[in-house]
Amino acid sequence: MRLMVSKSKNAQSLYVIKSVFADGKRTSKIVEKLGTYESLQEKLGGQDPIQWAKEYVKELNAQEKKLNEDVLVRFSPAKQIPAHQQRSFNGGYLFLQKIYHELGLNKIAADISARHRFSFDLNAILSRLLYARILYPSSKLATYQHAAKFLEPVEFDLHQIYRALGVLAQESDFIQASLYQNSLQLAKRSTGVLYYDCTNYFFEIEQEDGFRQFGPSKENRPNPIVQMGLFMDADGIPLAFQMVQGNANEQTTLIPLEEKILKDFQHSRFVVCTDAGLASTANRKFNDQLDRAFITTQSIKMLKRPLKEWALSPEGWHLPGSSATYNLTDLDEERHRDYTFYKERWIHENGLEQRLIVTFSLKYRDYQRTIRDGQIERARALLNTNPARVRKTRQNDYKRFIRKTACTPDGEVAQTEVYSIDSEIIAAEERYDGFYGVCTNLEDEVADILKVNHRRWEIEECFRIMKSEFKARPVYLSRKDRIQAHFTTCFLSLVLYRFLEKRLGGAFTCHEIIQGLQNMNFHEVEKEGYIPIYTRTELTDALHESFGFRTDYQILKNVQMKKILKLSKKR
Numbered sequence: 001m002r003l004m005v006s007k008s009k010n011a012q013s014l015y016v017i018k019s020v021f022a023d024g025k026r027t028s029k030i031v032e033k034l035g036t037y038e039s040l041q042e043k044l045g046g047q048d049p050i051q052w053a054k055e056y057v058k059e060l061n062a063q064e065k066k067l068n069e070d071v072l073v074r075f076s077p078a079k080q081i082p083a084h085q086q087r088s089f090n091g092g093y094l095f096l097q098k099i100y101h102e103l104g105l106n107k108i109a110a111d112i113s114a115r116h117r118f119s120f121d122l123n124a125i126l127s128r129l130l131y132a133r134i135l136y137p138s139s140k141l142a143t144y145q146h147a148a149k150f151l152e153p154v155e156f157d158l159h160q161i162y163r164a165l166g167v168l169a170q171e172s173d174f175i176q177a178s179l180y181q182n183s184l185q186l187a188k189r190s191t192g193v194l195y196y197d198c199t200n201y202f203f204e205i206e207q208e209d210g211f212r213q214f215g216p217s218k219e220n221r222p223n224p225i226v227q228m229g230l231f232m233d234a235d236g237i238p239l240a241f242q243m244v245q246g247n248a249n250e251q252t253t254l255i256p257l258e259e260k261i262l263k264d265f266q267h268s269r270f271v272v273c274t275d276a277g278l279a280s281t282a283n284r285k286f287n288d289q290l291d292r293a294f295i296t297t298q299s300i301k302m303l304k305r306p307l308k309e310w311a312l313s314p315e316g317w318h319l320p321g322s323s324a325t326y327n328l329t330d331l332d333e334e335r336h337r338d339y340t341f342y343k344e345r346w347i348h349e350n351g352l353e354q355r356l357i358v359t360f361s362l363k364y365r366d367y368q369r370t371i372r373d374g375q376i377e378r379a380r381a382l383l384n385t386n387p388a389r390v391r392k393t394r395q396n397d398y399k400r401f402i403r404k405t406a407c408t409p410d411g412e413v414a415q416t417e418v419y420s421i422d423s424e425i426i427a428a429e430e431r432y433d434g435f436y437g438v439c440t441n442l443e444d445e446v447a448d449i450l451k452v453n454h455r456r457w458e459i460e461e462c463f464r465i466m467k468s469e470f471k472a473r474p475v476y477l478s479r480k481d482r483i484q485a486h487f488t489t490c491f492l493s494l495v496l497y498r499f500l501e502k503r504l505g506g507a508f509t510c511h512e513i514i515q516g517l518q519n520m521n522f523h524e525v526e527k528e529g530y531i532p533i534y535t536r537t538e539l540t541d542a543l544h545e546s547f548g549f550r551t552d553y554q555i556l557k558n559v560q561m562k563k564i565l566k567l568s569k570k571r
Contacts, residue, residue, distance in 0.1 A: 001031060001064065003057050005050070011036045014053050016060065031060075071555050073525055087524050088533070089151045091551055092517030093131040094568040095543050099499045100127055101569045104182035105492070111178070112171050120160040122167065126489075128154060129161070133493040135518050137471035140165075151522065151530075152565060165477075165485035172488045176240050177264040179495065183237075186499070190234035193271045193295075193452055194261075195459040196278060197232075198250040200225040201473040201487075211480045213246035226475070228463075228487060229253040231261065236458040237498045240265070241491050243484055251280040258286070271295060271442065273452055276302075279439065281350045288352060288441050295453050298356065298437035307347065311358045312435065317341040320447040328360060337362045342446050357438045357446055365434025372429060376401050376421065383419050401425055465497070466490050469510055503546045508539055516540065520551070529557040 004015045014034040019026060034040060034056070040049035081087070100106065109123035128147040132138070136146040144158045168175070183189060202223040203212050212224040225246035231239040242257045254274070262268055269291040274283070279296035287294040300311050314328035319341060326341055344357045375398035383402065403422035438453050466472040472490045477483050501513065508516075516539040522530040534540065536552050544550040549567045556564070 001057055001060050003050075003053050004028075005037075011038065013037075014040065014049060016053075016057055067557060067560060071525075071528055071557070073528060086148065089522050089524065089530070090135065090149045090518070090520065091151050091522050091530075091532075092520035093135060093150050094549075094551070094564065095500060095517065095547055096131050096134060096496050097127065097568045098547050098570075099496050099503070100130065101571050102186050103179060103495070103499070104185075104571065105130075105179065106569075108175055108178045108182070112167060112174070116167055118163065118167070120156055120164060121154070122164055124154040125156050125161055125164045126168070126492075129164075129489045130493045130496055133470050133489055134497055134514060137469070139476055151561070162482070165482045167485075168488050169481035169484035172484055173260065173264060175488065175492070179492070180239060180265050180267075183495075183499075187502070189237070189239075191239070191267055191270055193234040193273055193455075194239060195232045195234075195273045195456055196229065196254055196257075197275065197456075197459045197463065198227055198229045198253050198278060199463045199467075200227045200246060201467075201475055204474045204476065208246070209478075211245050211483065212478075213248075215246035215248070223474075226483060227253065229257050230459065230462060230491075231257060232459045232462055234452075234455065235498075235502065236462070237502070238462060238491055238494050241487065243487055251278055251283060254278055254283050255286050268292070271452065273456060275456060281352060284354065284439070284441075285352055288354075293440065293442050295438060295440045295442065295449060297453065297456075298439045300358065300432055300435050300437045303356075303437070307356065310345070311343075311356075311437065312431065316343050317360065318343065320445070331362065333362060340364075340450070342450075344446065352441075354439045354441050355443070357440070357449060359436045359438075359450065360434050361436075362434065364436065368433045369430070372426070376426065379421060383421070462494060462498075465510055466494055469514055470494070504539075504542050507542065512539060516543075522551075522556070525555070527558075529555050530561055531555050 001016055001018045004017045006013045006015060013036050015030050016032040016034065017028045018031050020029045034049075034053055035043070037049050040052070041047070044052055105126065106123050109126050113122045128150070129143060131150065132143040132146045136143070136149070138146065140161055141158065144161055147154060147156075180189075200215065200218050202217060202221045202225050205212065205224055208214050208224040212226060215225050215227070217223070217225055227244045227246060227248060227250060228241055229244065229250070230241045233239050240257060240261055242253065242260070244253050254272075258272065271293045272283075272287045273295045274297075276297040276299045279294075279298070284294050284296065286292075300308060303311060317326040317328060318324070319326070319339060328341070339361070341360045342357055344355060347354060347356050378398045379401040382399070401422055403420050403425075405418040405420070438449060440449055442449060470490055470493055472487070475483060475486060477486055497510075497513075501508075501510070504513070516537065520532075520534045520540065523533050524530055531554070532552055540552060544552060547568075549564050551564060553560075
């Protein structure tokens with residue numbers, strides 16, 4: 001390190017700089033800005049700033065030299081390790097901790113604590129609940145035990161976790177609104193388009209009890225459920241959520257949560273994108289006013305007969321950006337395979353003007369046929385092995401292709417039931433192969449509408465991460481407030497993870513990131529520091545480059561680790 005004096009027209013500034021290698025080239029990096037000559041002179045009481053700065057740089061170099069000295073650690077094969085002394089710690093959470101503080105969640109916890117009278121450290125509990133949900137998803141008891149795995153010990157009791165859950169449930173709306181406002185300081189949020197979806201989570205209980213009710217399970221389980229409605233921005237980062245009881249109509253969940261965004265988030269200009277299951281007329285009308293709009297998938301099967309015939313007609317199809325008209329019967333299987341054709345019209349139904357866009361793709365047609373052919377094969381296999389199991393459980397169940405006949409050809413009641421593949425159902429479904437419908441009140445280009453709608457898979461990915469990676473279900477809590485708090489922590493964990501994923505540029509899968517963080521462990525060497533015991537990979541390199549600190553040296557002295565811990569909490 002050396003001193004650099006930069007002179008300008010009005011002042012001269014003093015910097016500590018250091019030579020580094022970047023992209024194979026030698027360059028200089030500013031380590032610290034000391035201040036202007038005049039401000040330092042005043043601060044130093046008349047002492048020469050240049051001479052003081054030279055001595056300061058000399059001291060920094062001495063400290064760095066000491067830090068870089070080799071460490072000699074002695075181990076004895078005759079000396080036992082101390083009993084009950086933890087020697088290995090996880091440091092992967094430090095990258096989550098950095099985002100936690102950048103999002104101001106520590107400040108949000110402090111604001112909540114100031115309004116409530118409790119003695120426990122809400123910030124310590126909340127942060128560990130989030131880190132553990134991502135790295136070691138489990139029960140609240142196990143989370144309490146997992147908290148000891150992190151480099152920084154925290155002091156709280158198990159009963160304080162459960163007390164904190166009640167507070168988090170009570171303050172869930174405040175947390176969501178505050179987090180959104182804080183996130184605007186961290187990164188630009190793509191809130192021009194908001195994606196909404198609803199899923200449910202089951203409980204390992206047999207009887208419903210108020211909040212936990214029997215309802216249509218997304219996983220076809222015979223257990224009581226609760227439902228989560230979730231808004232996500234166009235970058236795949238969750239925006240807001242709400243929990244409703246299991247037997248509620250999911251179509252009614254959109255408007256209350258959207259009203260909360262309008263009120264608490266002070267955000268009113270956006271397009272809401274949903275699937276067909278959430279596209280009720282009421283929801284469409286709600287987003288057909290002021291500065292809002294909607295894009296929603298539309299089941300072609302559910303269209304009225306004249307519209308359905310128009311949608312399925314082979315005539316009158318177009319390609320985006322072209323004035324040519326195509327007939328589907330004239331398409332070339334090879335030349336047109338990667339094209340998506342469309343037709344559109346405005347329709348007026350139930351007091352709502354909306355634009356119906358229908359697309360057709362040969363590739364999508366073949367995909368649907370491949371899926372159905374596999375289901376038909378499963379149906380045939382069932383007929384040959386165990387026809388007694390033929391009982392359709394859901395709309396898309398492969399058993400729908402099995403016909404049960406209990407009558408003779410003469411119309412008499414047969415003594416035994418006869419099962420066969422239903423060719424009529426197959427033919428009826430084939431009629432819709434390759435077709436896809438979208439409704440909107442926007443007048444934008446068709447290609448832009450379809451592009452927005454295509455990204456709905458990301459909100460489904462959010463639910464998948466919560467259910468699979470974060471193990472958000474089954475839920476073992478019973479009190480409504482604790483259930484609300486549980487999903488609040490799942491929501492916040494997902495926000496942390498999504499910002500981490502974004503920081504890494506989408507270069508790694510969810511499994512790679514979480515497993516990589518789990519494996520970033522350190523062995524503590526008493527009085528010396530910490531030895532990384534993880535494998536350095538492309539992921540660890542990317543994490544260090546993105547977050548501005550490194551943990552991949554052969555040993556991190558205690559003073560170095562303290563500096564890293566401090567950096568991980570810097571906003």
